[in-house]
Amino acid sequence: MTHLLLALLMAAGPAQLARQWRVAHEKEIVAELSALVAIPNLASDKVNIERNAAAIAEAFTRRGASVKLLRVEGAPPLVVAAMDGSRARPTFTFYAHYDGQPVDASQWISPPWEPVLRGTGSEARLYGRSSSDDKAPIVAMLAALDALRAAGAQPSVNLKFVFEGEEEAGSPHLASYIAQYKSELATDGWLLCDGPVHQSRHSQLYFGARGVTDLEITVYGPARPLHSGHYGNWAPNPIVALTHLIDSMRDADARILIDQFYDDVSPLTPAEREALAAIPPFDDDLKRELVLGRTEGKLPLNEAIHQPALNLRGILGGHVGEKASNAISTEARASIDFRLVPVQTPERVRQLVEAHIAKHGFFIVRDEPDPATRRAHPAVARLVWGAGYPSARTPLDAPLSRQVAAVLTEATGVAPYRLPTLGGSVPMHLFTDGGRTPVVGVPIVNHDNNQHAANENVRLQNLWDGIEVFAALFSGLR
Amino acid sequence: MTHLLLALLMAAGPAQLARQWRVAHEKEIVAELSALVAIPNLASDKVNIERNAAAIAEAFTRRGASVKLLRVEGAPPLVVAAMDGSRARPTFTFYAHYDGQPVDASQWISPPWEPVLRGTGSEARLYGRSSSDDKAPIVAMLAALDALRAAGAQPSVNLKFVFEGEEEAGSPHLASYIAQYKSELATDGWLLCDGPVHQSRHSQLYFGARGVTDLEITVYGPARPLHSGHYGNWAPNPIVALTHLIDSMRDADARILIDQFYDDVSPLTPAEREALAAIPPFDDDLKRELVLGRTEGKLPLNEAIHQPALNLRGILGGHVGEKASNAISTEARASIDFRLVPVQTPERVRQLVEAHIAKHGFFIVRDEPDPATRRAHPAVARLVWGAGYPSARTPLDAPLSRQVAAVLTEATGVAPYRLPTLGGSVPMHLFTDGGRTPVVGVPIVNHDNNQHAANENVRLQNLWDGIEVFAALFSGLR
Numbered sequence: 009m010t011h012l013l014l015a016l017l018m019a020a021g022p023a024q025l026a027r028q029w030r031v032a033h034e035k036e037i038v039a040e041l042s043a044l045v046a047i048p049n050l051a052s053d054k055v056n057i058e059r060n061a062a063a064i065a066e067a068f069t070r071r072g073a074s075v076k077l078l079r080v081e082g083a084p085p086l087v088v089a090a091m092d093g094s095r096a097r098p099t100f101t102f103y104a105h106y107d108g109q110p111v112d113a114s115q116w117i118s119p120p121w122e123p124v125l126r127g128t129g130s131e132a133r134l135y136g137r138s139s140s141d142d143k144a145p146i147v148a149m150l151a152a153l154d155a156l157r158a159a160g161a162q163p164s165v166n167l168k169f170v171f172e173g174e175e176e177a178g179s180p181h182l183a184s185y186i187a188q189y190k191s192e193l194a195t196d197g198w199l200l201c202d203g204p205v206h207q208s209r210h211s212q213l214y215f216g217a218r219g220v221t222d223l224e225i226t227v228y229g230p231a232r233p234l235h236s237g238h239y240g241n242w243a244p245n246p247i248v249a250l251t252h253l254i255d256s257m258r259d260a261d262a263r264i265l266i267d268q269f270y271d272d273v274s275p276l277t278p279a280e281r282e283a284l285a286a287i288p289p290f291d292d293d294l295k296r297e298l299v300l301g302r303t304e305g306k307l308p309l310n311e312a313i314h315q316p317a318l319n320l321r322g323i324l325g326g327h328v329g330e331k332a333s334n335a336i337s338t339e340a341r342a343s344i345d346f347r348l349v350p351v352q353t354p355e356r357v358r359q360l361v362e363a364h365i366a367k368h369g370f371f372i373v374r375d376e377p378d379p380a381t382r383r384a385h386p387a388v389a390r391l392v393w394g395a396g397y398p399s400a401r402t403p404l405d406a407p408l409s410r411q412v413a414a415v416l417t418e419a420t421g422v423a424p425y426r427l428p429t430l431g432g433s434v435p436m437h438l439f440t441d442g443g444r445t446p447v448v449g450v451p452i453v454n455h456d457n458n459q460h461a462a463n464e465n466v467r468l469q470n471l472w473d474g475i476e477v478f479a480a481l482f483s484g485l486r
Numbered sequence: 487m488t489h490l491l492l493a494l495l496m497a498a499g500p501a502q503l504a505r506q507w508r509v510a511h512e513k514e515i516v517a518e519l520s521a522l523v524a525i526p527n528l529a530s531d532k533v534n535i536e537r538n539a540a541a542i543a544e545a546f547t548r549r550g551a552s553v554k555l556l557r558v559e560g561a562p563p564l565v566v567a568a569m570d571g572s573r574a575r576p577t578f579t580f581y582a583h584y585d586g587q588p589v590d591a592s593q594w595i596s597p598p599w600e601p602v603l604r605g606t607g608s609e610a611r612l613y614g615r616s617s618s619d620d621k622a623p624i625v626a627m628l629a630a631l632d633a634l635r636a637a638g639a640q641p642s643v644n645l646k647f648v649f650e651g652e653e654e655a656g657s658p659h660l661a662s663y664i665a666q667y668k669s670e671l672a673t674d675g676w677l678l679c680d681g682p683v684h685q686s687r688h689s690q691l692y693f694g695a696r697g698v699t700d701l702e703i704t705v706y707g708p709a710r711p712l713h714s715g716h717y718g719n720w721a722p723n724p725i726v727a728l729t730h731l732i733d734s735m736r737d738a739d740a741r742i743l744i745d746q747f748y749d750d751v752s753p754l755t756p757a758e759r760e761a762l763a764a765i766p767p768f769d770d771d772l773k774r775e776l777v778l779g780r781t782e783g784k785l786p787l788n789e790a791i792h793q794p795a796l797n798l799r800g801i802l803g804g805h806v807g808e809k810a811s812n813a814i815s816t817e818a819r820a821s822i823d824f825r826l827v828p829v830q831t832p833e834r835v836r837q838l839v840e841a842h843i844a845k846h847g848f849f850i851v852r853d854e855p856d857p858a859t860r861r862a863h864p865a866v867a868r869l870v871w872g873a874g875y876p877s878a879r880t881p882l883d884a885p886l887s888r889q890v891a892a893v894l895t896e897a898t899g900v901a902p903y904r905l906p907t908l909g910g911s912v913p914m915h916l917f918t919d920g921g922r923t924p925v926v927g928v929p930i931v932n933h934d935n936n937q938h939a940a941n942e943n944v945r946l947q948n949l950w951d952g953i954e955v956f957a958a959l960f961s962g963l964r
Contacts, residue, residue, distance in 0.1 A: 109811040204716065218715055224806065231777035233939030237696055237910030238682065240825050241740035241795035242787045244780055247820075248798055251729035252738045260730045262719035299709035299857045302722055302864035309720045317719035320726055321810045323818065326800030328702065332821035333587040334799060334911075335938045342725075343810035347718050379777045386780035432715030433812075460813045461711030 022161065023419035026479035029155035030472055038125070038134060040067070041147040041471070044106075045123040045136035051107040051174035057084040060106045064146060064171055065089070071153045073169070078189050083181035084173025088192055091153075091167040098196040099166040100408075100485050102478075103439070104145045105175030105202060108138035108464075115462035126465075133454075133465040140457035144466040145201035145474060146171060148452055152478035163482045168195060175202070176460075178220070178395035179435040186438050197408040198439040199481065203430050203451040204459070205470065207297075207309075208290050211416060211424040211477070214449035215404055218313065219348035220433035221357055221396025222321070226341045227253065227370070227389050228382055234336040246340040247325035249387055254342060256368050257361070258318045262304035266364040269316065272352045276314060279404045280428035284310050287425045297456070313431030317347040346396075349429060354396035365389055400437035400447065401429055408446035411485060416450075419480030420473075452477055500639065501897040504957035507633035508950055515953075516603070516612060516946070518545070519625040522584075523601040523614035529585040529652035535562040538584045542624060542649055543567070549631045551647070556667050561659035562651025566670055569631075569645040577644040578886075578963050579673040580956075581917070582623045582680055583653030586616035586942075593940035604943075611932075611943040618935035618944040623679035624649060626930055626949055630956035641960045646673055653680070654938075656698070656873030657913040664916050675886040676917040677959065681908050681929040682937070683948065685775075685787075686768050689894055689902040689955070692927035693887055696791065697826035698911035699835055699874025700799070704819045705731065705848070705867050706860055712814040724818040725803035727865055732820060734846050735839075736796045740782035744842040747794065750830045754792060757882045758906035762788050765903045775934070791909030795825040824874075827907060832874035843867055878915035878925065879907055886924035889963060894928075897958035898951075930955055 030037065044063055048056040061084060065075045068089035077085040084107065092099075111120040118124045123136035133139075149169060156163065170193065172182060186193055206212040229246035230239070258264050276284070291308050294300075305312060325340030327333060346357055366372055371385035374392070382388055402409055404426060417423045430449055439447045452474030453459075454467040508515065522541055526534040539562060543553045546567035555563040562585065589598040596602045601614035611617075627647060634641065648671065650660060664671055684690040707724035708717070736742050754762070769786050772778075783790060803818030805811060824835055844850055849863035852870070860866055880887060882904060895901045908927055917925045930952030931937075932945040 109813075110805075110809050112805060112809055204713075220715065220812070222810070222812075224810070231775075232934070232936055232941075234776070235682075235910055235938050236795070236797040236799065236823055237698065237825055237908070238791065238933070239787070239909065240791075240797040240823070241783065241793060242781050242785070242790040243776060243778060244738075244782050245798050247801050248732070248736065248738055248782075251732045251798075251801070254726070254729045255733045258726065260722075260726055296861065297709075298712070298721060299860045300721060301861055301866065303720050304722050304726075305719065307720070309717070312720040313716065313718075315719060317714070319714040319718040319812070319814060320723050320729075320804065321714065321812060322804030322806040322815070323725050323729070323801050324806045326798065326821070327588075327590060328800040328802045328819040328821040331588050331590055332700070332702070332799045333938045334698070334700075334797070334823050335587075336797060337800070340801065341806040343804070343806040345714055345718070345812050347715055382777045383774065383779055388779065430715070431717065432713055455716070456710070458710060460713050460811045463710075 021419065022156065022479040022483035023476040025159050026152055026155040026476045029158055030151060030475050037147065037151050040150065041134060041139070041143060042123040044143045044147060045134070045139050046121055048121045049106060049108045049138055050110060051084055051177040057107060057173050061085045061087050061173055064106055067150055068169060071150060076192060078185060078192060080181050080184045080188060086185045087171040089169040091163060093163060093166055097165050099168055100197050100199060101168040101170055101195040102149060103170045103198055103200045104142035105172040106143065106146065107173045107176050108141065109176045109460045111137055112462060117463055130469050132468045134468065135463060135465040137464055139464055140453040140466040141459040141464065142202050144453050144471050148471055148474035149478050151475045152482055155475065155479055156482060161483060165485045167482060175435065179397060180395035182435050182438050195445065197445060198447040199412065200434050200436060200447060200449045201452065202434045203432050203449055204453050204455040204457060205451050206425050207294050207455045211420055212427055212451060213413060213416070213424045214427040214430040214451070215409055216401030216429035217399060217434045217436045217449065218429060218431060219352065219354065219397050219399035219437065220345060221348070221354040222343065222345040222394035223361065224341065224343050224392040225250065225253070225389055226339055227387065228339050228377065229336055230338060231379065233338055236334045236336050239336055243336050245336050247337065250325065250340040250342055253365065253368055253370065254320065257364060260304070262312070262317065264316060264318050266360050268360055272356060273316060274350045276428060283404055283426040283428060310427065314349060314429050316349055316352060319345050319347070321345050347433065349399050350401055353398045358393055362391065397435050398437050399429065400440050402440065402446045402448060404428065406446045408448055412448045412450065412481070415480050415484040416477060418484070419476060450477065450481070499897065500634065500957040500961035501954040503637050504630055504633040504954045507636055508629060508953050515625060515629050518628065519612060519617070519621060520601040522621045522625060523612070523617050524599055526599045527584060527586045527616055528588060529562055529655040535585060535651050539563045539565050539651055542584060545628055546647060549628060554670065556663060556670060558659050558662045558666060564663045565649040567647040569641060571641060571644055575643050576674040577646055577672070578675050578677060579646040579648055580627060581648045581676055581678045582620035583650040584621065584624065585651045585654050586619065587654045587938045589615055590940060595941055608947050610946045612946065613941060613943040615942055617942055618931040619937035619942065620680050622931050622944040622949050623952060626952035627956050629953045630960055633953065633957055634960060639961060643963045645960060653913065657875060658873040660913050660916050673923065675923060676925040677890065678912050678914060678925060678927045679930065680912045681910050681927055682931050682933040682935060683929050684903050685772050685933045689898055690905055690929060691891060691894070691902050692905040692908040692929070693882055694879030694907035695877060695912045695914045695927065696907060696909060697830065697832065697875050697877035697915065698823060699826070699832040700821065700823040700872035701839065702819065702821050702870040703728065703867055704817055705865065706817050706855065707814055708816060709857065711816055714812045714814050717814055721814050723814050725815065728801070728803065728818040728820055731843065731846055731848065732798065735842060738782070740790070740795065742794060742796050744838050746838055750834060751794060752828045754906060761882055761904040761906060788905065792827060792907050794827055794830060797823050799823050825911065827877050828879055831876045836871055840869065843869070875913050876915050877907065878918050880918065880924045880926060882906065884924045886926055890926045890928065890959070893958050893962040894955065896962070897954060928955065928959070
């Protein structure tokens with residue numbers, strides 16, 4: 009490359025420079041993402057989760073970063089990569105996670121950890137667990153570093169990268185990491201690269217995220233499966249007990265019926281309302297795309313996600329279809345996730361939910377109840393809570409909030425939508441250090457990526473655009 | 487055996503004779519039952535269901551019966567075995583079925599079609615699908631015939647045996663068989679040998695059976711699984727739609743909430759109430775045995791089963807436990823069986839249920855709905871009804887009803903309990919020929935046999951007692 013060409017490219021800006029570089033290296037970028045997606049990445053899969061961390065560490069080391077694998081007992085390592093320039097400059101930290109949601113392989117068209125390209129043109133996508141959530145952002149950062157290095161461009165700030173290995177398991181050790189590794193994780197601001205762009209494909213920033221906690225409820229029927237003819241309408245059917253309990257907790261229009269559940273919900277600020285109002289309506293498009301004949305409740309999506317949610321992740325009791333038999337089953341289970349908004353806390357939600365379940369006539373246990381316990385109470389519910397965390401929100405007018413929006417506007421030519429709170433959960437609250445450190449979400453992946461479900465994918469065009477976004481931020485943050 | 491001993495045994499009665507014979511041949515009897523249980527017997531498993539029919543035909547042929555395999559298109563054969571004596575005598579027909587309920591092999595301690603003995607003494611049991619329901623009665627009949635033949639005793643009536651191969655699939659072709667083979671199936675009365683004895687282990691007769699019909703409901707969420715954070719409390723969760731629909735159909739105390747559902751329920755006659763009252767209370771024992779802290783509703787079991795029931799056979803949506811992910815699933819399914827009492831009909835029940843579901847806001851479809859249908863309606867329910875049939879009841883004071891009770895009282899020394907209607911379903915209505923032919927249920931197997939569920943078993947003592955019951959009936963009916 010001639011010096012003249014290089015100078016022209018730099019003048020055209022880091023995003024354009026990254027695009028040129030990407031166009032010439034698409035195959036290598038997809039190959040690097042595929043290699044990473046091919047490593048199974050359940051947080052509980054101790055062997056493979058280490059392989060993911062090692063692969064990411066190696067990739068950043070190769071780009072000249074100084075990399076550490078931080079460790080706390082019983083957790084996957086936290087990968088920290090630093091590219092330091094001058095001490096006088098601020099340090100900004102880009103976060104993503106390398107673990108993925110559990111898979112039900114039977115529902116995947118191709119195996120979850122055997123990445124495969126499908127589709128053509130602007131709809132070409134790479135399929136595989138975590139192809140979007142969050143391995144695409146990680147590889148986009150690597151490609152942006154490559155593009156800048158190829159052009160001889162230096163980052164404008166000290167860059168730090170932090171990759172977590174158990175975000176999809178509820179980030180149970182992230183607080184320990186942050187407490188234990190204060191200097192390694194010190195930063196002037198976080199950029200969280202989890203989550204999708206707007207459903208219209210417009211770029212989008214988020215400044216908060218809903219909190220989350222999850223609950224597995226098991227309710228009990230007879231000690232052994234019973235013939236539904238000989239015992240039906242006498243022996244308690246656990247499925248019916250469970251459906252009535254669920255329905256007592258929320259209505260079909262998303263309203264949570266648990267006493268005091270909305271007491272801790274803070275209203276949006278005028279600036280937040282304004283940012284929401286600036287996002288064009290798109291619910292009708294989305295209803296068409298998702299084949300919906302209705303939505304729950306009356307709020308448009310962007311307002312709905314600023315409310316708490318009680319979602320049924322799953323329900324299981326007895327058998328349906330070919331395997332259904334005329335029996336009353338011994339138990340029924342439901343898995344629920346709660347989404348929390350400021351200033352709800354998982355602790356308070358647990359209190360309220362348990363009070364509700366007890367009020368609804370269930371004796372609450374933590375382990376499999378013994379026969380004496382089951383006989384002694386009309387209804388017994390075993391509750392198992394997952395790890396959880398509260399929501400968080402950085403003000404829209406914080407300096408980092410304004411700066412990131414400005415860099416993206418310049419790089420892409422359009423102002424990104426600004427979502428006060430992402431509907432999904434990222435452990436933003438841990439990064440804010442009690443509100444002292446600004447945290448901005450910079451998602452790059454497509455919304456229709458099936459994240460958390462079968463056939464997760466990343467649209468390659470989103471990967472390409474993401475490389476430009478990161479190149480612009482690496483060069484444009486001050 | 488000396489002539490004197492034989493004469494003594496006959497004087498002691500056919501039940502005692504059968505006992506002597508059984509004690510000397512337990513191994514062979516269990517071996518014959520095991521061989522029969524070892525043949526997989528789903529009605530839909532065309533190859534194996536024929537093997538069951540052939541094995542039973544061979545066993546009755548070997549005992550000197552003239553055997554026919556009756557056939558109607560698309561159904562397993564109806565095995566009919568006749569042991570004719572004099573034309574002047576009446577003919578009584580013993581019915582059982584040789585097919586079994588579907589299995590979920592993962593829930594069985596030992597494979598469902600690999601029979602195995604477990605337990606000792608009076609609690610020794612043979613485990614395997616249909617060990618109780620209904621292969622034990624079939625083998626008990628064979629052993630009773632052997633015992634009588636060994637003693638040179640002739641049946642007191644013309645005996646006929648009819649074995650059905652798709653009772654657990656709802657007997658969809660039994661009506662065709664009965665219409666098509668009038669002379670082969672002509673009889674003066676039916677003895678149905680399906681179902682269990684009383685929970686106290688006391689012998690029991692039944693004179694009616696609840697009817698049955700089943701329904702699979704599928705409701706729909708988004709076209710693809712959605713992230714529960716980004717879409718939770720906006721995109722309709724199909725599990726929640728389903729739980730609300732179920733709860734609108736019945737309360738947690740077994741009361742069915744569907745309009746007019748109880749309009750066709752006939753009250754019991756005074757004689758039926760009296761027979762019920764003669765059965766000692768046992769609900770508390772049963773609650774203890776089944777580890778129940780409550781029952782549904784306030785009726786004791788024997789009264790409850792004289793009411794209709796709506797039982798949830800299964801429910802499934804999304805995932806629970808380790809496989810649960812933070813997603814909104816695309817559909818949720820429930821499988822329901824209805825138990826009907828005189829004079830409810832499946833047709834009327836279907837009408838009422840569908841009117842209820844429609845009133846509850848669901849657009850009803852029969853096949854997988856296309857996207858246009860799903861977009862056009864706030865809620866869509868796919869309904870798939872199984873085959874069904876109504877209940878039936880023979881009067882307690884019919885001659886055959888009195889005769890069977892008297893033979894059992896003499897053979898066992900105690901009067902059997904008389905249940906006007908069995909809680910379970912047998913297609914009794916088809917046998918009654920519009921009320922002209924008496925039908926009495928003569929169950930032999932243990933109540934705690936896990937029939938229709940995993941680890942089905944027959945208690946050997948029940949098998950032994952059953953042999954005596956059949957020997958007494960074969961020799962004592964007039």
